Amino acid sequence: MSDPTSPLAFITGASSGIGQALAARYAQAGWRLALVARRTTDMQAWADAQGYGPERCRVYGADVAEVDSIVAAGQACIAAQGLPDVVIANAGVSIGMDTAERDDLDVLARTLALNNTGLAATFHPFVAGMVARGSGSLVGIASVAAIRGLPGHGAYCASKAGVVAYCESLRGELRASGVKVVTLLPGYVDTPLTRQNRYGMPFLLSPEAFADRAFAAITAQTSYRVIPWQMGxxxxxxxxxPNPWFDRLLAGRPRKHRKGEGQA
Known part of the structure; x- marks a missing residue:
């Protein structure tokens, strides 16, 4: 049985990859879990396979790209489990785009809705309560791709740069409240999202290795961390x-799959 006074982690995008690895790492440390994803059946099956009963782990279905959907999931978590100690906005999408293609503008809009607006909406239900309590951590999962724009990755790079800037702004707003904002920038992690990539992925980490390092950074309330440091x-x-050198270096580099290509 889980102690109902154990700390609670609310994690989006928890049905696979980084999100699931983070859930496992927090459970290993004795935390209770509130897990959010669209694929609730898969997520509940995983929780059941780990032996996590409802006193230890609850699953909430939500489309993070839909503001009312993810806000409702956060409110349901508070009602059922209480105010979380850590909220990890991990849900995201990574699809290549070509601005010359009309359909790819819809890809851009969906990416920004999920990776940016969805992140803010994930935090929204918890901010006032955390401020009143004087504690808590809000964690935004960005990407090392936020640091420079990559050809064919316009939607993803722009959205993740937005995560970094948004979290920095939020950190300043909450500076005196006791609520911490942590920005994590993963490099390459071996997940279903990256396995379709058509280019080399240096310093590739397993999800479990990333989760270990992320857990340490969040626990330390580090404001900004690239994982692994070598990618930083x-x-x-x-x-x-200089831009001309950078452009020349990336000339001819394979691009991320666009929607409809590969499995993206």
Whole structure:
């Protein structure tokens, strides 16, 4: 039986990949779980397979791209389990785009709705309660792709740069409240999202290795962390390159699958 006074982690995008690995890591540390995804059947099956009963783990269905849907999931969590100690806005999508293609503008809109508006809507139900309590951590999962724009990745890079800027703004707003804002920038992690990539993925981590490092960073209330650190160094060096050199370096690099290509 889980202690009802154990801390609670609310995690979106928890049905696979990074989100599921984070859920497992928090459970290992004795936390209760509130898990959110569209695929509730898969998520509940995973929780059952781990032996997590309703006193330890509850599943909430939501489309994070729909504001009212994810806000309702957060409100349901508070009603059923109480105010979380950590909220991890992990749900996201990564699809290539070509601005010359009309359909890809819809891809951009969906990406921003999920990766940006959905992140803010994930935090929304909990901010006032955390501020009143004087504690809590709001965690935004960005990406190392936020640091420089990559050809064919316009929607993803723009959205993840937006996550970094939004979380920085929110951190300033909540500075005196006791509520911490943590921004994590994963490099390449071996998930269903990355396995279709048509290019090399240096410093590739397993989801479990990422979750271990992310758990440590969140626990330490680190404001900004690239995981693994080697990708942070590489990305910062790319940021320092003059634009003509950077453009030449990426010329001919394979691009991310667009919608309808591969499995994206």
């Amino acid at each position: 160094v590489a990305a910062k060096l790319l940021r320092l390159l």
